Amino acid sequence: MSNEQLNKLKEAEKKEVAKYFNEMGFERWNRIYSESNDVNRVQRNIRIGHQKTVDDVLSWLQKTEKLNEVSFCDAGCGVGSLSLPLALMGAGHIYASDISQAMIEETKKRATLEGIDLKKINFKKSDLESLSGNFHTVICLDVLIHYPQEAAEEMVRHLCSLTEERLIISFAPYTLFLATLKKIGQLFPGPSKTTRAYTLREKGITKMANRCGFNVKRTKLNTAPFYFSKLIEFKKA
Secondary structure (H helix, E strand, O other): OOHHHHHHHHHHHHHHHHHHHHOHHHHHHHHHOOOOOOOOHHHHHHHHHHHHHHHHHHHHHOOOOOHHHOEEEEEOOOOOOOHHHHHHHOOOEEEEEEOOHHHHHHHHHHHHHOOOOHHHEEEEEOOHHHOOOOEEEEEEOOOHHHOOHHHHHHHHHHHHHHEEEEEEEEEOEOOHHHHHHHHOOOOOOHHHHHOOOOOEOHHHHHHHHHHOOEEEEEEEEEEEOOEEEEEEEEEEO
């Protein structure tokens, strides 16, 4: 795929995702990432699976030295599932971005309810491509599902360019089993098909991070029915 074709594809995907998460998708995912009982079986299992991923990341970050002095970028923060507990853990420098302004406003609302000083979190409406700055740790959880392989690898390259020490990402990994489920419509069922969802080949993701000077420190596969997420922590070599 040429660079021009890749850019056109990324732009089309970005517009579709932004529209979805600012409109019908916001209500759906805000409900999933909450304690609401108004969810179906698929949504409940996605909630459980995503929370496993967030809990793993928090356990890894908890061991960070001088947590209050380290800068974190939560790229694709959603409704604050990671940023808010990270702030409650004592992190003092959090940059939370999302393509959806509705998601950002919900994160602020939840932060206020948790008694978190909003000055501890720098909120910004932004897609991944437009993120800039330098951060000790960059985290991007369950966002790359919206990018096909080449575009996702390019996003990894970009996130590495923002990262001083540690990059943590999660994505739906490509396997023959998951590819078959996706093909017959059982991996991303029903309304979740409103935006395209991609499984990614881990080898390509890791190879790009390696090219950028990052090595795999640890990995974890989290699963629940209808949720499959490969979590990888990269450290700068």
